[in-house]
Amino acid sequence: MPLTIYHNPKCGTSRNVLARLRKAGHEPRIIEYLKTPPGRAELERLANRAGLRPRDIVRWKEPLADELKLDAKKTPDAKLLGAMAAHPILIERPIVVKDGTVRLCRPATLVEDLL
Numbered sequence: 001m002p003l004t005i006y007h008n009p010k011c012g013t014s015r016n017v018l019a020r021l022r023k024a025g026h027e028p029r030i031i032e033y034l035k036t037p038p039g040r041a042e043l044e045r046l047a048n049r050a051g052l053r054p055r056d057i058v059r060w061k062e063p064l065a066d067e068l069k070l071d072a073k074k075t076p077d078a079k080l081l082g083a084m085a086a087h088p089i090l091i092e093r094p095i096v097v098k099d100g101t102v103r104l105c106r107p108a109t110l111v112e113d114l115l
Contacts, residue, residue, distance in 0.1 A: 003028035003114070006038070006095040014094040016108040024115045037088035040081045046095055050102040054080040057104055059092045
């Protein structure tokens with residue numbers, strides 16, 4: 001099963017992780033999540049498999065998080081999942097999947113654990 005990266009080509013960290021994967025000899029399946037966003041159930045699955053809560057994969061720096069009045073401590077997980085599914089720009093990146101292991105590779109060096 002190939003590696004999968006949930007990728008945003010405009011993000012430097014995401015490009016760096018993709019380059020590291022390729023340098024290690026992998027040609028991952030690339031999901032440009034802004035074009036093909038994961039649904040709510042997939043986001044929940046990714047977070048769970050990474051050992052994270054939905055709030056851990058929200059891109060809090062994104063101005064839309066404030067516009068939607070999302071709060072890192074108070075907003076329920078269900079609402080965060082719905083917001084990310086509806087507005088994939090809110091998904092922190094990159095997320096890499098290898099052999100069932102999921103890792104939010106921020107900083108980019110975290111991808112080394114998967115290689």
